[in-house]
Amino acid sequence: MRKLLLAAIAVTPLMATGCAGRAPAPVQTVQMKDAMMDCTAINAEIAANTGREGELGSEKGGKVAQNVAAGVVGLFIWPVWFAMDFQGAADTESKALESRDQYLSTLALQRCPMQPMVGNSVGMPLMTAR
Numbered sequence: 001m002r003k004l005l006l007a008a009i010a011v012t013p014l015m016a017t018g019c020a021g022r023a024p025a026p027v028q029t030v031q032m033k034d035a036m037m038d039c040t041a042i043n044a045e046i047a048a049n050t051g052r053e054g055e056l057g058s059e060k061g062g063k064v065a066q067n068v069a070a071g072v073v074g075l076f077i078w079p080v081w082f083a084m085d086f087q088g089a090a091d092t093e094s095k096a097l098e099s100r101d102q103y104l105s106t107l108a109l110q111r112c113p114m115q116p117m118v119g120n121s122v123g124m125p126l127m128t129a130r
Contacts, residue, residue, distance in 0.1 A: 021063065021085030026096030029103050039112035042104050049097045049104075056097070060090040 027049075037045070067084045074081035 021087045022089050023087060024089035024092035026093050027100050029096070029099045034103075034107060037107065037111075039108065042108045042112070046101055046104050046108075049101050053094055053097050056090040056094045060094070063090065 063085050070080050070084045074084075
């Protein structure tokens with residue numbers, strides 16, 4: 001009985017970290033500051049979001065590797081499975097940033113005088129203010 005109790009106490013911290021990882025904090029698509037944004041601010045936020053999406057992509061790759069390693073080790077030491085990340089914070093936040101960028105692109109089309117559009121390497125139009 002004592003060994004069972006000690007085992008339960010030893011496993012409890014691992015269970016507390018079940019679904020390890022951080023909770024997603026997605027950005028809102030429409031924000032109050034949008035009404036005051038000019039072309040420069042819109043383009044700056046789109047650029048910042050693009051950088052953040054790159055960071056989230058790296059984080060997602062790291063979490064996949066972590067989950068694979070925990071899954072393999074968990075075959076031998078099953079409590080390790082509680083350290084796997086199933087929250088998908090990077091994926092959720094990346095999708096929210098994509099929605100925000102689409103909204104900001106729509107704002108830019110409405111508010112910014114544009115020169116002829118030129119495609120970038122991804123095939124998306126680039127906008128430049130006059």
